Amino acid sequence: MIFRRLFGHGRVPRPGAIPMGEAVYAIGDIHGRFDLLQDLLTRIFEDAGRYPSDTFRHLIFLGDYIDRGPDSRDVVEALLRDPLPGFDTVRLMGNHEEAFLAFLDGQTDGLDWLAFGGLETLLSYGVSLRQLPRTDDAVGTLRLSVTAAVPRNHVELLRGCMLHHSVGDYLFVHAGVRPGLPLEMQRPADLMWIRDDFLRSKIPLPQRVVVHGHTICDLPQDRSHRINIDTGAFASGRLTSLALRGNERRFISTSDS
Numbered sequence: 001m002i003f004r005r006l007f008g009h010g011r012v013p014r015p016g017a018i019p020m021g022e023a024v025y026a027i028g029d030i031h032g033r034f035d036l037l038q039d040l041l042t043r044i045f046e047d048a049g050r051y052p053s054d055t056f057r058h059l060i061f062l063g064d065y066i067d068r069g070p071d072s073r074d075v076v077e078a079l080l081r082d083p084l085p086g087f088d089t090v091r092l093m094g095n096h097e098e099a100f101l102a103f104l105d106g107q108t109d110g111l112d113w114l115a116f117g118g119l120e121t122l123l124s125y126g127v128s129l130r131q132l133p134r135t136d137d138a139v140g141t142l143r144l145s146v147t148a149a150v151p152r153n154h155v156e157l158l159r160g161c162m163l164h165h166s167v168g169d170y171l172f173v174h175a176g177v178r179p180g181l182p183l184e185m186q187r188p189a190d191l192m193w194i195r196d197d198f199l200r201s202k203i204p205l206p207q208r209v210v211v212h213g214h215t216i217c218d219l220p221q222d223r224s225h226r227i228n229i230d231t232g233a234f235a236s237g238r239l240t241s242l243a244l245r246g247n248e249r250r251f252i253s254t255s256d257s
Contacts, residue, residue, distance in 0.1 A: 015169075015209060015224050015225070016168070016169040016170055016208075016209035016247065016249075017168050017169050017246055017247040018167050018168030018169070018170060018244050018245070018246065019167075019168055020246060021053070021054065021055035021056065022054070022055065022056045022057070022058065022167065022168075022245075023048065023051060023054045023056070023057045023058065023243070023244065023245050024057075024058040024060060024167050024170070024242070024243070024244040024245075025044045025047075025048070025057070025058065025059050025060070025087070025241050025242070025243050025244075025252075026060040026061075026062060026172055026211050026229060026241060026242045026244075027040060027044075027059070027060070027061050027062065027229075027239070027240075027241045028062055028213040028220075028229035028230045028231060028233070028239065028240045028241070029062065029063065029064035029094065029213040029214065029216075029230045029232075029233060029234075030061070030064065030065050030069070030075050030233060030239060031064055031065070031066070031067055031068040031069045031072075031096070031117065031233055031234035032065075032066060032067060032068055032069025032070055032071050032072040032075055032117075032120060032121065032124065032234060033069040033070075033071065033075070033233045033234055033237075033239060034069075034071035034074035034075050034078065035071070036233050036237065036238075036239035036254045037075055037078060037083075037239065038078075039239070039254045040239045040240075040241055040252070040253075040254050041083055041084055043241075043252050043254070044059070044084065044241055044243075044252060045084055047243060047252060048084075048086075048087075051245065054245075056088070057084075057086060057087045057088065058087065058088050058090065058167055059083065059084055059087040059088065059089045059090070060089075060090045060092070060165060060167075060172050060211075061079065061089070061090065061091045061092060062092050062094070062172060062173070062174050062211070062212065062213040062229070062230075063091075063092045063093050063094025063095070063096075063097060063161065063174035063192070063213065063214075064094035064095065064096045064097070064174065064213060064214070064230075065079060065091075065094065065096075065097065065158075066096055066097060066100060066117070066121045066158075067096045067100075067113075067116065067117025067118055067120060067121050068116075068117035068120055068234040068235075069120060069233070069234040070120060070123070070124060071124055072120065072121040072124040072125070073121075073124040073125050073154070074124070076154045076157060076158070077154070079091060079157060080153060080154070080157055090162060090165045090172070091157070091160070091161045091162065092161055092162050092163065092164070092165065092172060092173065092174050093158075093161035093162065093163055093174060093191075093192060094161075094174045094175075094192060094213070094214070095174065095175065095192040095193045095214065096113075096116075096117060097158045097161060098192050099112065099113040099116075099118070100113060100118065100121065100158065101155070101158060101159060103118075103143065103146070104143065104146065104147060104150075104155065106143065109133070109136075109139045110133070110139065110142065110143070111132060111133070114129075114132060117234075122146065122149075125146070125149040125150050126149055127142075127145050127146055127149045129142065163188055163191045163192070164183070164186070164191055166208075167244075168244075169207070169208060169209055170208070170209050170210075170211055170244065171183065171205060171208045171209070171210050171211070172211045172212075173191045173210060173211070173212050174191060174192050174212065174213060174214055175190070175191060175192050175193050175194045175195065175198070175212055175213070175214035175215075176190070176191070176194045176195070176198030176199070176204065176210060176212050176214065176226070177190065177191065177194070177198060177204050177205050177210055178190045178194060178197065178198070179197060179198060179201035179203075179204045179205075183205070183208075192214075193214075195214070195215055198210075198212075198226075199215060202225070203225050204225060204226060205225075208225075209224070209225060209226065209227065210225065210226040210227070211226075211227045211229065211242060212226065212227070212228055212229075212230075213228065213229055213230035214230055215228060215230060216230050216231070216232040217230065217231060217232075218231065218232075218236075219231065220240050220242070220251045220253075222249070227242055227249070229241070229242050229251070231253065233254075236255075237254065237255060238253050238254055238255040239253065239254045240252070240253045240254075241253070
């Protein structure tokens, strides 16, 4: 169940720590794969059961709950509840949630969102679309249909997602941070959308380990100063969680035996 081939068979101390007695499980981009979410939550619950001395457990979702996979509605419905008993749940905003809400709010025509996964989300909510809306009237009609089909509490949950969350030396965001800027000066657009400038930086946020998704990798990446756990679940079948205790970190994945 645990990725060992990346770091050997032992658990290797790495830069960064969380308070003693606490545990963090961060989950990467789900993208409508409710089946994988159920599988991974079961694995996390079983893993946590091996540590009865935990005094506090965090469950942190890094965003991109919707689009691309077939079951966005079921994923959001699951996130409305406390997915694991005894865990404090944190939900972060991903760029796909931001694009969906921008369409609902009339800030965009939705064409970009539909092109990178929104069509699958519409289908999961029972909204059929024979062709992309090409006129203002067609866009308005689609917006009304989506507003009627998506439960209000689903929209409110997505609107309430946080942009970042910290535990100990770790900062959790969806996409990354703008190198050279302190956390309080980070722009929401960068936290949800940044790629190359962040990924190329050797130390994107001094004295913090940034945990992120957004950029697909075959296996989770530990770069010491940043950790990427977006393993392309919608296509690969591998949904990944980062487990943290003290100064140790491990990966748990749906594809592990």
